[in-house]
Amino acid sequence: MGKGEPSIPDEEWERFLREAEAGTAGAPEEPSARARMVAQRLREETGGQEPWRSGQPARRQRSKGWYAIGVLVAVALAVVALDPGRVAGWFGGGGGGAEGGGSAPLAVESKRPSQPPPTEAAAQQPTVEQPFRGSPAAQWGDGTAGIGLPGARATGWMSKKQVAQALEKSRDFLAESSLDPGVLRGERPEKAIALINPRQSDVQDYLTAAFRSPSRKNDPLLLFSRFEKTKVRLVGDVVKTRGRITYREGERGAVEVTTDVTYVYPVVRAAAGSDEVARTIVRREVVMSWDDPAKVVIEPGTFSLVSYKVDTTNGGCDTFTGYLTPKFSAERAASRPGDGAEVDPYDRSTSMEARMRKAGDAGCGTATRS
Numbered sequence: 001m002g003k004g005e006p007s008i009p010d011e012e013w014e015r016f017l018r019e020a021e022a023g024t025a026g027a028p029e030e031p032s033a034r035a036r037m038v039a040q041r042l043r044e045e046t047g048g049q050e051p052w053r054s055g056q057p058a059r060r061q062r063s064k065g066w067y068a069i070g071v072l073v074a075v076a077l078a079v080v081a082l083d084p085g086r087v088a089g090w091f092g093g094g095g096g097g098a099e100g101g102g103s104a105p106l107a108v109e110s111k112r113p114s115q116p117p118p119t120e121a122a123a124q125q126p127t128v129e130q131p132f133r134g135s136p137a138a139q140w141g142d143g144t145a146g147i148g149l150p151g152a153r154a155t156g157w158m159s160k161k162q163v164a165q166a167l168e169k170s171r172d173f174l175a176e177s178s179l180d181p182g183v184l185r186g187e188r189p190e191k192a193i194a195l196i197n198p199r200q201s202d203v204q205d206y207l208t209a210a211f212r213s214p215s216r217k218n219d220p221l222l223l224f225s226r227f228e229k230t231k232v233r234l235v236g237d238v239v240k241t242r243g244r245i246t247y248r249e250g251e252r253g254a255v256e257v258t259t260d261v262t263y264v265y266p267v268v269r270a271a272a273g274s275d276e277v278a279r280t281i282v283r284r285e286v287v288m289s290w291d292d293p294a295k296v297v298i299e300p301g302t303f304s305l306v307s308y309k310v311d312t313t314n315g316g317c318d319t320f321t322g323y324l325t326p327k328f329s330a331e332r333a334a335s336r337p338g339d340g341a342e343v344d345p346y347d348r349s350t351s352m353e354a355r356m357r358k359a360g361d362a363g364c365g366t367a368t369r370s
Helices: 010-021 160-178 201-212 329-333 352-359
Strands: 032-035 052-055 060-063 066-071 076-078 232-234 240-249 255-269 278-290 304-313
Touching: 160 240, 160 255, 160 278, 278 352, 304 352
Parallel strands: 032 066
Antiparallel strands: 052 076, 052 304, 060 066, 232 255, 240 255, 255 278, 278 304
């Protein structure tokens, strides 16, 4: 799925981490993170629209000798009222070029845009051959090619080379959690989970519960994109993305990496011969802490989860099955319009924090386009 250039070998990564750990006999206690989601229950989605869900955790709280991460997620589900001509912006199987419009692909996002992308012509509707047709996503990158990676510099406890490796592995997590074909078909994201610090026992407990018995409190969709393969299948082999990765020095000299990426998934019903394209749009902000093993007990090559926020369009409104559940025209026609705020799922000019504030407790909102 376009995972980009190979990263620095894991052996080298583990070697310098082991070297960093050497001589740290007084290392602190194991970190802990409380993965709990207190969700605002919203009105059940009604058709004719495409839902978006917003999840937001609390900031990591500092505790002496270990990290306690309080994850407080407010879930807001929006329903999108779309007339047939307004459905635009579907993910297309094939290359990374623009579909149907002749526009050149956009450069990778290096900073937050100042405004939303322009609205395309309503007549340009998606097809199986051109699932991104008429959508801003037609000009986005394929897979990890659409995720901006900054230049590395020595930061906190890490050298320039180590920061470069942490950034590569952060992008690997995005690929394994939101782009991997098997994970998108509903498989457990083992490779992505393996990158999360196993010493964060509460996070590990959350992950176990999320895949065993998904619920509002334990929802795997907050970190991973999954579809139920018996109900829908992806169109083609490309997921369009737009976003960027940034970093700074965090607590105890850690390298804190923030990822803010929008993913566009085109799907059809799983039944043979289905050709009506729907799309699900997911924007996630995940903050990871690549901790100094001299100060925090952590497995080499893993990060501590700091926080995450998620905003979903047409992925299921107030449903917690562990899978994204897009609606098609028949379900939309039978549904009621949402009563929440309007949201443009392609608008990246607004931070996730501002998006969460706008969603608030309003219930099901309306996506202005798909």
